[in-house]
Amino acid sequence: MSSTIRVRAVASGGTTVVQALINHPMDSGFVKNSKGKLIPPHYIEVLTFEHAGKKVFTAFWGPAVSKDPYIKFTFKGGAKGDDLKISWVDNLGKHDSLTAKLVG
Amino acid sequence: MFHSRLRAAALLAGMLGAMVLAQAPARAAPAPNPEADRLAFQAYFRKNYPAVKNSDWGNGPYALNAGMRKQWEAIMQFPPYEFALAAGEKEFNRKFANGRSYADCFPNKGIGIRQNYPYFDTKTGEVVTLGIAINRCRVANGEKPLGYKKGLLAAIETYMAHTSRGKPFDIKVPNDPRALAAYEAGKKFFYSRRGQLNFSCASCHVQKAGHRLRGDILAPALGIMAAFPIYRSKWGEMGTIQWRFVGCNKQVRSVPFKPQSKIYRDLEYFLSYMSNGVPITGPGARP
Amino acid sequence: MHAPTTTRRFTLSLLATSCLATTGLLAMPRAAFAFDAPGWPAAAFSKKTEADAIAALYGQKLTASDKIRLEAPDIAENGAVVPVSVSTTLPNVTRISLMASHNPFTLAADYVLPAGTEPAVACRLKMAKTSDVIAIVESNGKIYGARKSVKVTLGGCGG
Incomplete structure (x- = not known):
């Protein structure tokens, strides 16, 4: 099974621009399936990014974040080859994480 | 004097008109001329949307509406089809049980060839879409065929389109009566009204391209094939043009055909031919 | 012995359900047993x-x-x-x-x-x-x- 996380983190001129996409249904709990039954809520609650052992970004998400969610932010520091650890946990306790390298 | 002359002229015109009408059914249908059709088709779009560059026709409604284009550009910063692209590449490079792979089934090992599909197979006498070719490859190598709307087949198409970006559509209609018949069948379907709403494909995608249908901007038929397969937000996943045909037919309240049925293959053949010269932009992202 | 307890529990759960329903809480995206990640507001x-x-x-x-x-x-x-x-x-x-x-x-x-x-x-x-x-x-x-x-x-x- 390939990772649910795809990330692009580019370090240049002393800052790192991070973009990530996560493969997740982000079911709101308000949408019905083809049989007319509500699809139970299932969404990521917490997404964190750590660089050099320090949290650089935390997202708290609810059911109003789109399916296969996207996030973009920028932090100061970071150099090509550094590790960036991305982790998420959802409302059902499912989780995934990935350590990616910053690119130059 | 004056009046009687006018009356005579009107009478003459009426008689001539009646003669033309009477003769019309007796005239033979003009021979199919795909290239003349294509030139007229493209001239219509280029005349009505002079600001759109050739390379932009494959971007569908985004070529025609600035507000939507901005949202699309934001989506394209990290497009949601990336998961399908990765899955498709992995599958494409997988070895079948017999040691062969998809690359062995296609010209140029399957790379950069999406713009040549569909093609007319003169051996079997039918239109072969990329989806059909992928399943033929699987079956020939002892693998089960895949569903034609989404999933793994759409993912493989995603990868194959991605390797073909920028290559202009180059569909051939060979001088074979069966190929010309398939082309004509696709053309007829495209321009025929159907369903409770009594729309043809052309009603929306030629006559009203770029206009709003409630909240949506209608995509121009020129280049409409270039972006497929697409990640459609409404689907929340990747899908093929064949799936979209089913959806379009349902939306005009007509009974859809099966994906990859003969008529849908012929339609894809006609539409792709109309876009000859427009570069592949797929995989795409659409609302 | 056990029967009344079961009935009482059943009644309570019915009551609870109807309360939830009337206050609209059933439409909440979080099921009662849902896991909440630490720090999530x-x-x-x-x-x-x-x-x-x-x-x-x-x-x-x-x-x-x-x-x-x-x-x-x-x-x-x-x-x-x-x-x-x-x-x-x-x-x-x-x-x-x-x-x-x-x-x-x-x-x-x-x-x-x-x-x-x-x-x-x-x-x-x-x-x-x-x-x-x-x-x-x-x-x-x-x-x-x-x-x-x-x-x-x-x-x-x-x-």
Whole structure:
């Protein structure tokens, strides 16, 4: 099974621009399936990014974040080859994480 | 004097008109001329949307509406089809049980060839879409065929389109009566009204391209094939043009055909031919 | 012996269910047994109005600010995927939150920015209907807001 996380983190001129996409249904709990039954809520609650052992970004998400969610932010520091650890946990306790390298 | 002359002229015109009408059914249908059709088709779009560059026709409604284009550009910063692209590449490079792979089934090992599909197979006498070719490859190598709307087949198409970006559509209609018949069948379907709403494909995608249908901007038929397969937000996943045909037919309240049925293959053949010269932009992202 | 207990439990659970139903809590996105990740502001995410969500998340009043740049479309091409971005020139920003005023639950996303992370974020949100997107920025411990109306229309092609 390939990772649910795809990330692009580019370090240049002393800052790192991070973009990530996560493969997740982000079911709101308000949408019905083809049989007319509500699809139970299932969404990521917490997404964190750590660089050099320090949290650089935390997202708290609810059911109003789109399916296969996207996030973009920028932090100061970071150099090509550094590790960036991305982790998420959802409302059902499912989780995934990935350590990616910053690119130059 | 004056009046009687006018009356005579009107009478003459009426008689001539009646003669033309009477003769019309007796005239033979003009021979199919795909290239003349294509030139007229493209001239219509280029005349009505002079600001759109050739390379932009494959971007569908985004070529025609600035507000939507901005949202699309934001989506394209990290497009949601990336998961399908990765899955498709992995599958494409997988070895079948017999040691062969998809690359062995296609010209140029399957790379950069999406713009040549569909093609007319003169051996079997039918239109072969990329989806059909992928399943033929699987079956020939002892693998089960895949569903034609989404999933793994759409993912493989995603990868194959991605390797073909920028290559202009180059569909051939060979001088074979069966190929010309398939082309004509696709053309007829495209321009025929159907369903409770009594729309043809052309009603929306030629006559009203770029206009709003409630909240949506209608995509121009020129280049409409270039972006497929697409990640459609409404689907929340990747899908093929064949799936979209089913959806379009349902939306005009007509009974859809099966994906990859003969008529849908012929339609894809006609539409792709109309876009000859427009570069592949797929995989795409659409609302 | 056991039968009355079972009946009583059953009655209680029925009562509980009807209470939940009448207060609309059954429509909550979080099932009773749901797991809540540590730190996740559950109370704020359960609020149905802007004022309640702001109160739950920040416990203070919002001041409008022209130093916040909120980008969102005038007309969403699909309410399920609305690209939104926020950036600000306000100093010492520690948090940026996004709300959709007419969603079933107002708070959509809440971002915590440690020192060194720039006060700018982009994401994609779902909007149930035409309403305002509200960006809230916490700067020097105070909260500032900007809003933009986004029209969410029904799709013609199967929406």
